[in-house]
Amino acid sequence: MEVLVYSAKDFEIPYLEEANSKRHKLTFLSESLSSETVMNSVGYDAVSIFSADDGSAIILEKLKEFGVKYLALRCTGHDNVNLKVAARLGIKVANVPDYSPYAIAEHAVSLLLGLNRRLIESNKRVRSFNFDINGLIGFDLNNKTVGILGTGKIGSVMAKIMYGFGCKLFGYDLVQNKTLKEKYGMAYTSLEDICRQADIISIHLPLNSETHYLINKNIVDIMKPGIVIINTARGAILDTKSVLVGLESGVIGALGLDVYEHEKKLFFKDMSQAIPFEDINIIKLNIMPNVLITGHHAFLTEEALAKITEITIYNLNCWESGKENTNDLV
Incomplete structure (x- = not known):
């Protein structure tokens, strides 16, 4: 099968080639799929894309x-x-439903610890041989209340880690996870109840019509003062403007992001020579000392990359051989 791989990153190409084992003819294109680049797909049986x-x-x-x-x-x-359009057109679509929930959850914890213990600021000082520790006070995670929004595979790993820190767990999901309730004492409740009680919220929900701007002005207004929010899911689950207001007022004590609602124009690119001054929200977030942003790389572990590329090639193999595939979305 002739396959054009859009948004191909240098770090993932070796993994794709190894998983492929020369079965398909892969062509790598660093540009993302867009109205400007779609012409490149002429003559290909399949295209592979990223988020x-x-x-x-x-x-x-x-x-x-x-x-x-x-x-x-x-x-x-x-x-x-x-x-819906893909189905109407007869284009088969498959995703990678499960690669490494540990990668995402562990990154969420990294953001939390980095913010709480002021690691970026502390290291910045030490690099300048400034060993003053004023202003670097954090808090014990032990006995803190953590609200986990979305308790699927990733949220479940996050719950396990937070339980290990000695945290009290609240869950928010349409489906309650019996194991989390029995093993880790997770109590399921409403989003509003979590916001009023939680010291920390970690988001692990998919983005859809129900979760778009789930964290909005009304929700920020009822949050426990000083709350820490971590989002490694999808950027548009947060209304950035409302979150900025919460940060500026002190209601939100700290914010850790691996995703951003307008990341499509920014992430996975070197923007150092073309700073997006038109996006005032990312500028504001980036200069706040209590905000820690990473560029959508929570998934970036050796284990996750191996699994992602393995399943991607498996999906192509299934289509080529006409084999039924549970990863098919269309």
Whole structure:
């Protein structure tokens, strides 16, 4: 099968080549799939994309016109792909539903610890041979209340880690996880109740019509003062403007992000020579001492990359051989 891999990163190409074992002819393109780059797909049986690529209706129609039959996602989330249009056009779509929940959850904990113990500021001082520790006070995680929004695979790992720190756990999800309740004492309750009680909130929800701007002005207004919010899920679950107001007022004590609602124009690129001054929100967030942002790399572990590429190639193999595949979204 002829496959064009959009948004191909240098670090993932060796993993893809190893998983492929020369079965498919892979062509790597560093640019993301967009209206400007979709022409490159002419002559390919399949294209593979990542979370920031454009899978909207107009792009899918172009892919169909150019003869593309398959769309292989190298990620779990698929909010960037119009699945209804793909189904109508007869384009098969598959994702990577499970690669390493540990990678994401451990990164969320890293953001939390980095913020709480002021690690960035402390290291910055030490690098300048300034060993003053004034202003670096954190808090014990032990006995703190942690609200976990989304208790699927990633949220479950996060719950286990936080339980290990001695935290009291609250969960928010449509489906309650019996194991988390029995083993870790997780109590399921409403989002509003969590916001009023939690010292820390960690977000592990998919992005859909129900979760878009789930954390908005009304929710920020009822949060426990000084709350720490960690988001390694999807950027648009947070209303950035409302969160900024919460940070400026002190209601939100700290914010850790691996995702951002307008990351599509920014992340996975070197923007150091083209600072996006038109996006005032990311500018504001980036200069706040109680905000820690990473560029959507929570997934970036050896184990996760191996699994992502293995499943991506498996999806292509299934399509080529006509084998039924539970990873198919369309």
